[in-house]
Amino acid sequence: MFEKYNKVQRAVLETTLNIIIRKELQATSMALIAKESGVSTGNIYHYFQSKEDIVNELYKAIVTFNGEYVREGLLQGRTIREKFELGWNRVVELGEKYPQGFQFIEQYSFSPYIYDEVKQAVYTDGWCGPMDKLYEEAIQQKLFIPMNPKLMVQMHYGTLVYILKAHLQGIFELTSDSVHEVIRSCWKAVQLADDTVQLNGTIG
Amino acid sequence: MFEKYNKVQRAVLETTLNIIIRKELQATSMALIAKESGVSTGNIYHYFQSKEDIVNELYKAIVTFNGEYVREGLLQGRTIREKFELGWNRVVELGEKYPQGFQFIEQYSFSPYIYDEVKQAVYTDGWCGPMDKLYEEAIQQKLFIPMNPKLMVQMHYGTLVYILKAHLQGIFELTSDSVHEVIRSCWKAVQLADDTVQLNGTIG
DNA sequence: CACCATAAATCGAACGTTCATTCTAATTTA
DNA sequence: TAAATTAGAATGAACGTTCGATTTATGGTG
Numbered sequence A, B: 001m002f003e004k005y006n007k008v009q010r011a012v013l014e015t016t017l018n019i020i021i022r023k024e025l026q027a028t029s030m031a032l033i034a035k036e037s038g039v040s041t042g043n044i045y046h047y048f049q050s051k052e053d054i055v056n057e058l059y060k061a062i063v064t065f066n067g068e069y070v071r072e073g074l075l076q077g078r079t080i081r082e083k084f085e086l087g088w089n090r091v092v093e094l095g096e097k098y099p100q101g102f103q104f105i106e107q108y109s110f111s112p113y114i115y116d117e118v119k120q121a122v123y124t125d126g127w128c129g130p131m132d133k134l135y136e137e138a139i140q141q142k143l144f145i146p147m148n149p150k151l152m153v154q155m156h157y158g159t160l161v162y163i164l165k166a167h168l169q170g171i172f173e174l175t176s177d178s179v180h181e182v183i184r185s186c187w188k189a190v191q192l193a194d195d196t197v198q199l200n201g202t203i204g
Numbered sequence C: 001c002a003c004c005a006t007a008a009a010t011c012g013a014a015c016g017t018t019c020a021t022t023c024t025a026a027t028t029t030a
Numbered sequence D: 001t002a003a004a005t006t007a008g009a010a011t012g013a014a015c016g017t018t019c020g021a022t023t024t025a026t027g028g029t030g
Helices: A007-023 A030-037 A041-047 A051-076 A080-097 A099-108 A128-140 A149-168 A176-190 A193-200 B007-023 B030-037 B041-047 B051-076 B080-097 B099-108 B128-140 B149-168 B176-190 B193-200
Strands: none
Touching (some): A007 A030, A007 A051, A007 A099, A030 A041, A051 A099, A051 A128, A080 A099, A080 A149, A080 A176, A128 A149, A149 A176, A149 B149, A149 B176, A176 B149, A176 B176, B007 B051, B051 B080, B051 B099, B051 B128, B080 B099, B080 B149, B080 B176, B149 B176
């Protein structure tokens, strides 16, 4: 997750993420980060400008990592339908494999603590852009209903975020089957009606 | 929103909500709450046990308010389909009319700062319980596919939360038409296939 | 209605603690 | 031996909370 950073920076970023999720930004003091990461406060300030800087760097790193991971999935699909399924599957995988990163982005994407320029990274380094494009194509090819593609992507992302949230809170289990079913129902939600009829039979 | 509280409590809760959304919990000091609410710190502690207490009371009040508002919508519908549309419409209305309350719940529903007992309020005083029941009925009546109703409710709530979030961040506009279209597509996502066929014609 | 005694509400200065950050000295590395 | 790295005590500001004083409301008595 933090490959491009050195040992000290990585320890600091990992520890910070850990504490923020466990205890809340408010309770994440530099003294605690120093203690748990094994890096002295003085040394932390040698690699980071401030506490704000650490948290924003953390945000940027996670968004970039997530972006690469999902885009890789999108690339692997050949048809639009395949890209759709592989892409969203990767989003769910991220939530399951890296729950702290997922929770962190969810909790702080709205926070004033994260600089606006850093939030923009979602579109430049994340997966939103490529996903928007995929939806535009799907509309052009009459697979999806004519709707604002950005709105559709948000809808589907929200769907997955919330089943992940509920899953992480232990409200229900998530099997690969149920995830698949959810993703299929996302497709169904926005597919052009003609599609369904072609699948089920001919009009009277 | 804070009808059951007295003047001072209301001023404190409203101010706190305001500052938290504007500046972040971390930057919400008692001194600032006192200054902006016009209530001295000493007097705040006459009505609240601690800062934590204020924030948790705020959370509880908003969840209860939202719960009442959505349940009222659910009651007004006669058919399942009507309840579905009116209920979710109210959720969107809440996000539009009371964006601060909406954002606050979104941002802190995962936070360790909110006591677990207070989080439970979503099910006891909120609208999740009644909505779950509606979905169970819809499954029994073969309107919806056989899927975990809790999972379905989370899916649809996530859908609406994310179009609201994007809307509040100014990514796109939300008309009552587009909201209606989104809610209809939520229904479509989980409706039993037979339904569609009956609408479109007979199977060849 | 005036008076006073008691209680409730309100205030803001003061307290002790904790915080982010700095600084200087020590240590390691090249 | 010079530069880069690391350490942790020191600093001053800011924090949540407390407390004694002051104001306002209440209700019984002459």
